[in-house]
Structure formats: structure tokens, C-alpha cells
Amino acid sequence: MIEFQNVSKKYDNGVQALDRVNVKIDKGEFVFIVGPSGAGKSTFIKAVLKEVNVTTGNVVVDDMDITKLHRRRVPYLRRKVGVVFQDFRLLPNKTVYENIAFAMEITGTPHRNIRKQVPMILALVGLTGKGNFYPNQLSGGEQQRVSIARSIINNPPILIADEPTGNLDPDTSWEIMKVLRTINRRGTTILMATHDREIVDIMKKRVIALENGQIARDDKVGVYGYDD
Template sequence: MIEFSNVSKRYDNGVMALDNVSVQIEKGEFVFLVGPSGAGKSTFIKAILKEVEITTGKVFVDDLHVTRLHRRRVPFLRRKVGVVFQDFRLLPNKTVYENIAFAMEIVGTPQRNIRKQVPLILALVGLSGKGNFYPNQLSGGEQQRVSIARSMINNPPILIADEPTGNLDPDTSWEIMKVLRTINRRGTTILMATHDREIVDIMKKRVIALEAGKVARDDKVGVYSYDD
């Protein structure tokens, strides 16, 4: 589903963000990507989305050889990968329904399909009845649920969650994790970058830890850190 083969990325300023990284993430896995700031997590995610060009190695996503992918096919790649960010990134002047529908409109989905699918995804993330609300009328946790719904509305096989609980209190964070777990159980591969030690330790999922651009460990069932 996602494969890095001897991937390195050196930026123009000389920083080696990824250093000979080789990992495979299989279909249906839930994987935590952890490590200190500057460890390479953001570059790892950007390499999947072809937001950066790697220096050496190969990246594969689903059936696409990302490293060789022509620029005109990058939008096709990104339709395979839903992305959820820490800061929600909702359109403030659109309702919850319109925020989600917009993701379908830009790929040419007929309105009749949008009217059918948006209520279903809202139910999945626990926001039935909130379709006519605007983002500023929602709590932080509800806004993140909308962001997840928007990222999943076109049924991508992969979801990248980049610090999705970073702006949320612990109780709300766990509600978001329950939503992500439900999505994963429906077959979506999830890669979640996080600094939240408690979530990683309790969830007991696969953990890939980066340090200075290298894979420091890769545990099928892991914890955030063995430093304690």
C-alpha cells in the first residue's frame, strides 16, 4: 500500500531529512509515525503526497510509482490519500455540508451522489444533524470530525492524519481516535503522525519511530518511547 525503498531526502540547505528509509505499510494497517521535531515525519508525509522530490530511492503508493510520477498525474495520486491536519482547514464561509460536498464537487461528482453520500459520512463521524452549521458554531472536536469526513468522502484507500489531536483536549482526542479506529476497521489504511504519547501507548498499534531522518525502530505493536 505504501512502500519506501532506500529513500533519502536532502534539502538545498544541506539538511538530511530522510536518510536511507525503507518501510512497507500494508493495506488495512493502522500505523503511528512518531519522533521528535525535526526527525523527518513531515518530509515522510510530503514524500507520499509528492509534495517534495526525494533525492534517492523509490516511493510507491497503492499501485503508483510516486518517484517517477509525472506532475500531471499528481492529482490522481492525491485522490488516493485523504489528509487530516491539526488545524482543521475548513472553509469558514461554507456549512458543514458544503465543506464536505466541495471535496466531491472538485472531482466532478454528480449532485445526486453528493446529496446521498454527505449524510452517510456525517453519520459515520457522529455529526448527523450538523450539516447546516458553520465551522465557528462547532467545537474543536466537531471541526476535526468534519475535516475527517471531508478527507474520506471520496473513499480514498489511505488516510494520513498529521497531528489530528494536537489542538484538542484529552477527552476530545479520544473521541477522534474512536472515529479513526472505526474508519480503519472499514478497511482504510491509516498513517498517523503524532506526539501524543498516551494515545500511542494505549492504542497498541504499529509504531514507526524516526530519529534524525532514520528509522530508529519499527514495532508491530509498539509504544511511543522506551525512554521511561
């Protein structure tokens, strides 16, 4: 599903963000990426999304080697990968329904399908009845649920969550994790970068720890393991 084959990334300023990384994430896994600031987590995620080009090695996503993927093919890659960010990134002038529908419209989905699927995805993330609300009428947790709904509305096989609970209180964070767990149980592979020790320790999922651009730990059932 996701595989790094001897991947290194050195930026023009000399920073070695990834250093000979070898890792394979199978279909249906839920994997936490952890590590101190500057460990390489962001570059790891950007490499999966083809937001950065690796210096050496190969990156395979959903059986496609994206290392030399032409720029015009990148949008097709990103249809396979949903992304949830810490800061929600919702369109403020669109309703909840419109924010989610927009992700379908840009892929050419017929409107009859949009009208059917958006209410279903709202129910999945616990936002039934909120379709006509605007983002500024929602709590932070609700906005993140909209972001999640938008990221999975086109049924990508992979979901990347980049610090999705970073701006949320502990109780709301757990509600978001329950949503992600439900999505994972439906078959979506989830890769989540986080600094939240409690979530990682309690979820008991696979943990890949990065340090200085290298994999320091890869535990099938792991813990956070850092003093932040």
C-alpha cells in the same frame, strides 16, 4: 500500499531529512509515525503526498511508483490519499455539508450522489444534524470530525492524519481516535504522525519511530518511547 525503497531526502539547505529509509505499510494497517522534532516525520508524509521529491530511492503508493510522477498526475495520486491536519483547514464561509460536498464536487461527482453520501459520512463521524452549521459554530472536536469526513468522502484507500489531535483536549482527542479506528476497521489504511504519547501507548498499533531521518524502531505493537 505504501512502500519506501532506500529513500533519502536532502534539502537545498543541507538538511538530511530522510536517510536510506526502507519501510512497507500494508493495506488496512494503522501505523503511528513518531519521533522528536526534526526526526523526518513531516518529510515522510510529504513524500507520500508528492509534496517533496525525494533525492534518491523510490516511493510507491497504492502500487504506483510516484518517484518520477509528472506534475499533472499528482492530483490523481492525491485522490487516493485523504489528509487530516491539526488545524482543520475548513472553508469558513461554507456549511459543514458544503465543506464535505466541495471535496466531491471537484472530482465531478453527480449531485444526486453527493446528496446521498454526505449525510451518511456525517453519521459515520457522529455529526448527524450538523450539516447546516458553519465551522465557527462548532467545537474544535466537531471541526476535526468535519475535516475527517471531508478527507474520506471520496473513499481514498489511504488516510494520512498529521497531528490530528494536536489542538484538542484529551477527552476530545479520544473521540477523534475512535472515529479514526472505525474508519480503519472499514478497510482504510491510516498513517498518523503524532507527539501524543498516551494515544500511541494505549492504541497498541504499529509504531515507526524516526530519528535523524532514519528508522530507529518499527514495532508491530509499539509504544511512543520518547521523553518530550
